[in-house]
Amino acid sequence: MARINLEHIRHAYGAKPKSESDYALKEVHHEWNDGGAYALLGPSGCGKTTLLNIISGLINPSEGRILFDGTDVTHLTTQQRNIAQVFQFPVIYDTMTVYDNLAFPLRNRRVPETEVDRRVKEILEMTGLVSWAKKTARGLTADQKQKISLGRGLVRSDVSAILFDEPLTVIDPEMKWVLRSQIKRLHKQFGFTMVYVTHDQTEALTFADKVVVMYDGQIVQIGTPAELFERPRHTFVGYFIGSPGMNVLPAEIAGSTASIGDQRIALDFRPEVKAGTKTELGIRPEFISLGREGMPVAVTKVEDIGRHKVVRARFADRPISIIVDEDGEIPAEPRVTFDPKAINIYADSWRVGGEA
Amino acid sequence: MEKTWNNKAWFMVLPVLVLVAFSAVIPLMTVVNYSVQDTFGNNEFFWAGTDWFLDVLESDRFWDALTRNLIFSAIILSIEIPLGIIIALNMPKKGIGVPICLVLMALPLLIPWNVVGTIWQVFGRVDIGLLGRTLASLGINYNYVQNPFDAWVTLIVMDVWHWTSLVVLLCYAGLVSIPDAYYQAAKIDGASRWSVFRYIQLPKMKRVLLIAFLLRFMDSFMIYTEPFVVTGGGPGNSTTFLSIDLVKTAIGQFDLGPAAALSIIYFLIILLLSWIFYTVMTTSDAQG
DSSP: OOOEEEEEEEEOSSSSOOSGGGOSEEEEEEEEOTTOEEEEEOOTTSSHHHHHHHHHTSSOOSEEEEEETTEEOTTSOHHHHTEEEEOSSOOOOTTSBHHHHHHHHHHHTTOOHHHHHHHHHHHHHHHTOGGGTTSBGGGOOHHHHHHHHHHHHHSOSSOSEEEEESTTTTSOHHHHHHHHHHHHHHHHHHOOEEEEEESOHHHHHHHOSEEEEEETTEEEEEEOHHHHHHOOSBHHHHHHSSSSOOEEEEOEEETTEEEETTEEEEOSSEEOOOTTOOEEEEEOGGGEEEESSSEEOEEEEEEEOSSEEEEEEEETTEEEEEEEETTOOOOSSOEEEEOGGGOEEEETTEEEOEEO | OOOOOOTTHHHHHHHHHHHHIIIIIHHHHHHHHHHTEEEOSTTOEEEOTTHHHHHHHHOHHHHHHHHHHHHHHHHHHHHHHHHHHHHHHHSOSSSTHHHHHHHHHHHHHHSOHHHHHHHHHHHTOTTTOHHHHHHHHTTOOOOTTTOHHHHHHHHHHHHHHHHHHHHHHHHHHHHHTSOHHHHHHHHHTTOOHHHIIIIIIHHHHHHHHHHHHHHHHHHHHTOOHHHHHHTTTOSTTTTOOHHHHHHIIIIISOOHHHHHHHHHHHHHHHHHHHHHHHHHHHHHHHHO
8 A cells, every 4th residue: 555646747648848738648646545545536538557668667758756655656557556457448367267367467467376365265255256366368268368367466465556547448337336336445455556447527526535537638627516507617628527518608797797798697706817818607407497487598499308308408509407306397498597506607617716 | 121132243353263273373273283183294193092192292302301391390380479579578568669670670581482592502501601601610510411400500590590580579579568557556566577467468469379380380380482492402402391392293203193182182281280289279269
């Protein structure tokens, strides 16, 4: 177990990065607490895997330092860092039996055979592969193979951290749930530092204490699921988290009033907006109420998705989404009001605070 | 669903049938025809039954040549396969080195057999050859024309030079198909260099190695041109392989019957051994 510090890490895959856009990973400076469960969330190609591989030592960063418990490990190998990592696609040693596959990381580290046996049996139990233990790994299905990969990551009890790179992509939804809760249980039991890369927001939000949202090679927000939901620091976080994502509407800000088209919306704070920036108002579909009061909208489509309905509408000539209860009615001349507490103001895509 | 019977489809395979008939079936049948008859010319044939086969199988000449073939194949396989693997493992995986290495590796494969033979024949000559003269000036008594051991060494080195590339290229193709994640996982698991080879690279190369092994076995077992050009089967009979013996019998002595019988036996041996190797290697693959 270890506290992991990333100090001004930047990485470019090309040899001589010239401009900012040559970097796959723009400056990352962050501390991962010992025993924390983190999710790295972001779209494909945003640098999640690069960051993960830098932590595990599979990639040497172009710039910056990595510290484990205060010791510089930037130039240490993966093995010396004592990291476990599980990859997106199953990696198995297909000439070995399932048992030997799981024992492999331990035997390589010359763990006594009795201890190997104890640990491997535990993992076999956990992944439900007991009856396959003596079979060669070759004939297994994709999700069984991935369980082996996962098991090899979890079998070592003394690791500094366990890194997961979208490990459940190839697993059935039902099994995903089971495995996820097992990983969570192990995390509670052993308290290892855990970093979990995913592009699935549900997975990230249910799994982690802290979610790190990445976008275009940089960390845009680190927070609890609730913070990400209520106060997205960047419009990207707003779009990316939530289903449907946050409505982001171009708005003129004057004092504590925002104007969208002809509509004026009173804010309960004064955003500090510099002149010449692009200002936007963000509001989640959950915090818009549809009724007979407020500002006019034109409903274009209603999607019934079970527990609630998603209303697609045009507001001041902009598309917005509104979430309405399953039995909520949609009036003939619909109007909307925004919950003032749930309004966020963005200047050049970054959230701005302000005095109340 | 009702199946339509349309015998016209058979006409589609006719061209291939004709081609195969002329290239393989008819010549083979001619050989079979010769092998069971005796002729004194004038197109007169007499039934000989299995006499030629028994003659061949009872001759020392045949068994000696067969032994030479087996030893030669065993030696070149035990050199070329491990050497090919080692070279393939050390070839660059990316960058400018890749095309350079691939071209260098492919060069020997592009040279015709008899040219390879000529190159080594000249290269090894004691009077004018670079290799022969260098060795002589170093005080090493090397002469492939007189010394059977030297003749064998020359042929083996030549074959290794000519064909190891094939093994390298096949192994390399197997190696580059291994996803990076495997190597990364091995690093995470703390695998040694040997374990990476044993549990990742070797299993992934198994199929191509099987092909390399079979190709090299068949080719080396049928070797003709190079020893014919370099040593002509000598000194004495020391490098007379089955193929050379066959040509001597058929064209040198014009004994068509025994030559035909020998051809068929030769063909059956290669077929049998290849089948055995293939079966053994694929079953171990299925179990492994």
